[in-house]
Amino acid sequence: xxxxxxxxxxxxxxxxAFLVVLLTALACSRSVAQGDPSWQAPEQGAGxxxxxxxxxxxxxxxxxxxxxxxxxxxxxxxxxxDELHSLxxxxxxxxxxxxQPNDTLGIIAQRYGISMDELISSNHLRxxxxxxVGQVLTVPVAIPQGIGPAFKIIPDSELVYxxxxxxxxxxxxxxxxxxxxxxxxxxxxxxxxxxxxxxxRVAQDYSVNPRxxxxxxxxxxxxxxxxxxxxxxxDYPMGVRQEYRxxxxxxxxxxxxxxxxxxxxxxxxxxxTWLLGDGSLVSIxxxxxxxxxxxxxxxxxxxxxxxxxxxxxxxxxxxxxxSLFGYPFDLAVEPLVPGDVRQPLMQxxxxxGQDWAFTGGPHGGWDSGSAWAALDFxxxxxxxxxxxxxxxxxxxxxxxxxxADNGAVIQDLDGDGFEQTGWVVLYMHVETxxxxxxxxxxxxxxxxxxxxxxxxxxxxxxxxxxxxxxxxWIPADQTLPFVLDGWVSRGTGTEYDGYLEKKGQKIEAxxxxxxxxxxxR
Numbered sequence: 123x124x125x126x127x128x129x130x131x132x133x134x135x136x137x138x139a140f141l142v143v144l145l146t147a148l149a150c151s152r153s154v155a156q157g158d159p160s161w162q163a164p165e166q167g168a169g170x171x172x173x174x175x176x177x178x179x180x181x182x183x184x185x186x187x188x189x190x191x192x193x194x195x196x197x198x199x200x201x202x203x204d205e206l207h208s209l210x211x212x213x214x215x216x217x218x219x220x221x222q223p224n225d226t227l228g229i230i231a232q233r234y235g236i237s238m239d240e241l242i243s244s245n246h247l248r249x250x251x252x253x254x255v256g257q258v259l260t261v262p263v264a265i266p267q268g269i270g271p272a273f274k275i276i277p278d279s280e281l282v283y284x285x286x287x288x289x290x291x292x293x294x295x296x297x298x299x300x301x302x303x304x305x306x307x308x309x310x311x312x313x314x315x316x317x318x319x320x321x322x323r324v325a326q327d328y329s330v331n332p333r334x335x336x337x338x339x340x341x342x343x344x345x346x347x348x349x350x351x352x353x354x355x356x357d358y359p360m361g362v363r364q365e366y367r368x369x370x371x372x373x374x375x376x377x378x379x380x381x382x383x384x385x386x387x388x389x390x391x392x393x394x395t396w397l398l399g400d401g402s403l404v405s406i407x408x409x410x411x412x413x414x415x416x417x418x419x420x421x422x423x424x425x426x427x428x429x430x431x432x433x434x435x436x437x438x439x440x441x442x443x444x445s446l447f448g449y450p451f452d453l454a455v456e457p458l459v460p461g462d463v464r465q466p467l468m469q470x471x472x473x474x475g476q477d478w479a480f481t482g483g484p485h486g487g488w489d490s491g492s493a494w495a496a497l498d499f500x501x502x503x504x505x506x507x508x509x510x511x512x513x514x515x516x517x518x519x520x521x522x523x524x525x526a527d528n529g530a531v532i533q534d535l536d537g538d539g540f541e542q543t544g545w546v547v548l549y550m551h552v553e554t555x556x557x558x559x560x561x562x563x564x565x566x567x568x569x570x571x572x573x574x575x576x577x578x579x580x581x582x583x584x585x586x587x588x589x590x591x592x593x594x595w596i597p598a599d600q601t602l603p604f605v606l607d608g609w610v611s612r613g614t615g616t617e618y619d620g621y622l623e624k625k626g627q628k629i630e631a632x633x634x635x636x637x638x639x640x641x642x643r
Contacts, residue, residue, distance in 0.1 A: 186289035203409035209394035236264040237401035272407040277454035281413040284593030293318040299346040328378035337443040383491030384419020400426030468518040483620020483631035484598040484613040487588040493595035496588035508575035517564040529577015550586035
């Protein structure tokens, strides 16, 4: 059929107008994802960059994150590769490792990026389950077998429990999928909770995005969309077939811990290789981002080379995530931790006139996989171990208590009611007795509760203190070190070892009570 010149002209104008609208929408999409004031740090105030003026009992000062709007038919482009990351040099000679307390062969193999079989063979170990403290092991050189994929799976902000998760209703989403997870319940710490609540608890504790946990669960066992699940996938939905990890909670906790491990190790340039489930070693492509590194690391613990490459490629977890939640990079919050962020003023977490012990330098914020975001302090007690103390943990800064259960107290320093945004402080091992309640606004120095062993693993009464910003665990000893009453945290490269320094004074962490580790306000 012929068209008139005016018709052709009108069609051309329509196409041009459509392209202008499309490009404008895309530009707005990127602007919202990067500069939405619902998550962006405000101008510096009395509390430092990233803080807001706080009023006791004030209501939320921010609104939940709103993702970019993607028009139907908008093309999806592969994210730009990161700039080359600086990777540690590969070892060229065997090393000697002295076995430390709590070491296992698996821990040592993971530390050096080699298989347990190589470690056993090189040391002629007859019983690899028995190691002695002080035993010297030869660690052979591992040779990587090729390089891993450069495909970027998720942005960093989709790995952490950050701003983009503030408007995500886990329970409603799980119910909408009508799968096994929607009818599942489990007993955790003596309470029966739903499948959605299990996901929420793991997301909050480990600070890992619940969308990512759900996508991994779906990829591994289809719990979201299927109701007929085999017993093996009911007991071990992540595929980690260890008796003590049976059940959804333990399986998701394993996944969250290993997602964190890959994310934070990559951010500090701590590894250049992944050790896969079949014992093979793969060099990491230096252009991936930390979020992708977290996913690659988690799947490395589950699969051999072929299955691992499938899981971290475009048709693997990415496709599952995309089918559930849409294109993950539309949800990107970048930068997650802006370069000009500063820690708000903080004080030591105990009352004046009391001597406490600095018992733990930089170590995992939550479990072994997260950043070394935590410091430990212990009250003087008359006996070793988990004994009751009447001394008080106190708030290190002004802020709103958003959670207080299972030994953990979460304080939101910007007061918006979202622990996924801005500065957040974790106080761990806080006794149930006299513990502050959620919804309470505390000023710096006001009482939180008593130190104890409640929540997590603890061998003695103490307080575990850690920080997050926009959901990311902030290391206690790097570019944003912990500063408490002017005491600056320094690490040594060994977990739990470190110092507090102030005006030429230095206090070294020690796992007990001694004159050398006493600190007071």
